[in-house]
Amino acid sequence: MDLSSIKQSVLLGDAEATIAAAHEAVAAGVSPSSILTDALIPAMEDVGNLFACGEYFVPELLMAARAMSAAVEVLRPTLARSGYKAAGTVVIGTVQGDLHDIGKRLVAMMLEGSGFDVIDLGTDVAPEQFIAAARDNDAAIVALSALLSTTLPAMESTVGALRAAALHENLRIMVGGAPVTDDFARRIGADGYAPDAPGAAALARRLVGPHGDADAN
Ligand code: B12
Known part of the structure; x- marks a missing residue:
């Protein structure tokens, strides 16, 4: 057909x-x-x-x-x-203190369209919530969004908390949102940054690809 x-x-x-x-x-x-x-x-x-x-x-x-x-x-x-195997599970949310979610929802939809199972935790998400959701759903990727420059520190501490929780060595963290840059993403130890939703979907596919690009920035 x-x-x-x-x-x-x-x-x-x-x-x-x-x-x-x-x-x-x-x-x-x-x-x-x-x-x-x-x-x-x-x-x-x-x-x-x-x-x-x-x-x-x-x-x-x-x-x-x-x-x-x-x-x-x-x-x-x-x-x-039909037993379709998703590309992996992505846990996504806007970091603590930040209520913006339009871009994050767009990213979530694009990820879903790219074959990922997506668990959207919403906005104002505490680091512990990201950790619990990633652990409970055996997430391949945690995706963090921030739209306020004042919540960039919360993004950094969430990345730190996820690393400290040491869930599994293949867990990848990607970040985005208007004030986020490639440089900032590298500095806080994220595995990748994308400027928009289509870029986020492409990045996610690279992160779970055969080489699992640990630094796909
Ligand atoms: C809509 C909006 C709101 C709405 C949010 C509604 C909602 N449900 O989201 C409301 C009215 C609630 C709001 C509130 C506030 N806002 Co506001 N808001 C905006 C506005 C106008 C649009 C944001 C938006 O949706 N853009 C469209 C989407 C599609 O783009 P995006 O979010 O950037 O997402 C794309 C990329 O960034 C990327 N992306 C996003 N997330 C992720 C995640 C990953 C992992 C990846 C890879 C990529 C990625 O992909 C997306 C799609 O392509 C912006 C101004 C602007 N023009 O951007 C201000 C803006 C973000 N807000 C601002 C401010 C200051 C506030 C308030 C503090 C205002 C106040 N004094 O109360 C509050 C804060 C509330 C809070 N605690 O969060 C400032 C931030 C300034 C700064 N640099 O910190 C801005 C820039 C306005 C301005 N020029 O001053 N806001």
Whole structure:
């Protein structure tokens, strides 16, 4: 079956059309993992490229991510039954003292579209909450967001607390948010930084890749 209508509707940010096309594909017997890997993930990669070259802006990104999330909801029950193996679990949240979550939600949606299981802890998340969620869900990655320069120290202490908890040697930490820079990420000992949601999805895939780039900045 031609999956281009799913891809196209995500690119257009049309959630209703994406849901309908995903239902149609499932009814036609297309496996949910094929819908994900052959249509949804490539669509989000295209969206990321359009964003990177300045053709798409945040509203288009948000609409595409919403359409993609809606399709993931259609596939979720069947994906679980078909034994689809996620790329890993990402625990994400905005650090303590910070209530901004629009960009973080966008990152979470892009990660989900890239095949990760995502556990979103919300905003104002204490280091202990990140540690508990990463441990309880055997997370591959913890992703921290901060939008205030005054909460950058909380990001640093969260990275420190996660390292001190020594959950497992493959745990990767990625950071982002408007005041965060590549330099800052390196300085606080994070494994990677990305400036936007498509970059975050690409970074996450690199971090869990064969070499598990411990410094993918
Ligand atoms: C919306 C908003 C709010 C909303 C938040 C609503 C919500 N649910 O999120 C409200 C009104 C609550 C708010 C409150 C405050 N805000 Co405010 N807010 C903003 C605003 C206008 C937009 C932020 C936003 O959503 N951007 C759009 C998203 C898509 O972009 P983004 O968040 O940067 O995310 C992208 C990347 O950074 C990256 N990314 C984000 N997270 C992560 C994580 C990882 C792991 C990775 C890899 C990447 C990544 O990917 C995202 C998508 O591409 C900004 C100004 C601006 N233009 O940015 C101010 C701004 C962030 N706020 C600011 C301030 C000062 C405040 C307040 C202190 C105001 C006050 N005096 O009360 C409070 C603080 C409350 C608190 N404790 O957090 C300042 C921060 C200044 C600074 N440098 O510290 C800003 C910059 C405004 C300004 N120019 O002064 N705010």
